[in-house]
Amino acid sequence: MTWDESVLARLRSAKRWAVLTGAGISAESGVPTFRDAQTGLWANFRAEDLATPEAFLRNPGMVWEWYAMRRDRIALVRPNAGHYALADIESRVEAFTLITQNIDDLHRKAGSRRVLELHGNILRTKCFAENTVVDRWDSVDVPPKCPRCGAMLRPDVVWFGEMLPADEMREAMEAARNCDVFLSIGTSGLVYPAAGLPFEARQRGAVLVEINPEETPLSPYAHLILNGKSGEVLPTLVECLNSGGK
Ligand code: BJW
Numbered sequence: 001m002t003w004d005e006s007v008l009a010r011l012r013s014a015k016r017w018a019v020l021t022g023a024g025i026s027a028e029s030g031v032p033t034f035r036d037a038q039t040g041l042w043a044n045f046r047a048e049d050l051a052t053p054e055a056f057l058r059n060p061g062m063v064w065e066w067y068a069m070r071r072d073r074i075a076l077v078r079p080n081a082g083h084y085a086l087a088d089i090e091s092r093v094e095a096f097t098l099i100t101q102n103i104d105d106l107h108r109k110a111g112s113r114r115v116l117e118l119h120g121n122i123l124r125t126k127c128f129a130e131n132t133v134v135d136r137w138d139s140v141d142v143p144p145k146c147p148r149c150g151a152m153l154r155p156d157v158v159w160f161g162e163m164l165p166a167d168e169m170r171e172a173m174e175a176a177r178n179c180d181v182f183l184s185i186g187t188s189g190l191v192y193p194a195a196g197l198p199f200e201a202r203q204r205g206a207v208l209v210e211i212n213p214e215e216t217p218l219s220p221y222a223h224l225i226l227n228g229k230s231g232e233v234l235p236t237l238v239e240c241l242n243s244g245g246k
Contacts, residue, residue: 003240007224010207011181012241015094018172018179019086020197022101024186024212028080028231031073031104035188051159056128060152064143067155071122074104082185083110085234089241090114097175099168101187101194103157116168116175118194124156164193176201183209185230189216211237 023033034041045066049055056063087110090096098115100107103122107115126133129151139145143152158164172194176182182201189195198218202208210222211233219225226233 003226004224007207007209008240011209011237014180014207016175016179017089017093017096017181017183018099018175018197018201018206019097019183019185020099020101020172020187020194021086021107021185022187022189022194025082025230026077026080026102026104026106027186028082028229029077029104029106031077031102031106033186035190047160051157052161053159054161056152056154056159060154061142064152064154067122067157071155074122077104077106079106079110080231082230082234083107083112085238087111087113088238092242095179097171097179099172099175099194099197101191103155116172118158118164118168118172120155120157120165122155122157125153126156128152128154169193172197173200176206177204179206181209182206183211184216184218184222185211185234187212187216188214189218 023031027033032039032041037043050063050066083106086098086107090098090112096114098107098112100115100117101119103120105121105123124133127146127149129149130146133156134146134153137144137147137153143154146153176197177200179201182198184198198208199221202221208222209224209226210216210218211226211230213228226237
């Protein structure tokens with residue numbers, strides 16, 4: 001791991017932080033990533049069969065059940081040391097925006113306060129037709145029916161080809177453009193528009209730090225690469241920042 005002291009010094013004096021997280025930060029909590037060749041969700045399922053509106057319309061029961069299975073599993077998992085380290089940094093710096101592509105709610109469970117969920121939240125359900133969040137339903141159909149309009153219910157996540165929530169995306173872009181330091185953690189950097197945020201930050205002069213055990217398309221542009229698991233690297237980074245040494 002390269003702990004470049006001059007970059008660490010810039011992190012210590014940074015006032016405005018923006019952080020982008022992906023599936024990797026939850027891997028150590030037991031949530032599978034998408035693109036890992038062995039354990040990733042897309043190793044066993046094709047994204048086009050499950051994570052698009054077209055797939056849902058083709059086979060709504062199967063898609064609903066797949067998300068219900070993942071939701072039940074996610075409801076049982078706990079944040080790990082990486083999630084807690086980010087909540088810790090947030091409590092110590094002037095401005096901190098946590099932008100996540102994850103739908104598992106683990107950042108909030110770890111105590112992070114300002115969290116922008118770009119790809120929704122699997123614990124919420126919405127109406128396929130009206131796009132409104134639905135908390136309760138009596139329907140025993142699979143998928144269940146919206147109690148207001150009778151359309152199918154679906155998980156409140158962002159599928160391929162769908163727009164990201166506009167307010168969250170706007171705030172994420174603002175945070176990326178105005179930060180002193182941008183951390184990209186546990187994301188393959190393949191899915192846009194989220195993958196464009198670190199580039200935006202770098203272009204505006206931010207220090208770019210990547211935390212990932214693997215190389216990604218972002219790696220050549222990072223000022224500091226912390227090559228390892230976020231549950232191990234982030235607590236060490238917090239220690240470094242607090243102690244003023246390595
Ligand atoms: C560890 C670790 C440890 C392991 N510690 N790290 C520009 C160019 C090309 C295409 C497009 C473009 N703009 C838009 C597109 C189309 C598309 C897209 O990006 N396609 C690309 C794949 C080519 N984007 C969209 O469709 C988006 N919508 C959109 O752009 O709307 C406007 C529009 C509409 C119509 C037409 C055109 C434009 C929507 C994207 C929605 C993504 N949804 C998903 C599913 C969410 C629901 C669900 O969970 O099922 O979001 S896909 C999936 O990928 C999920 C993730 O959030 C997302 C990113 O994955 P992530 O988090 O990076 O995970 P992995 O598995 O890829 O990587 C894990 C990483 O962790 C790895 O690097 C590991 O090494 C690392 N790791 N263990 C730290 N312990």
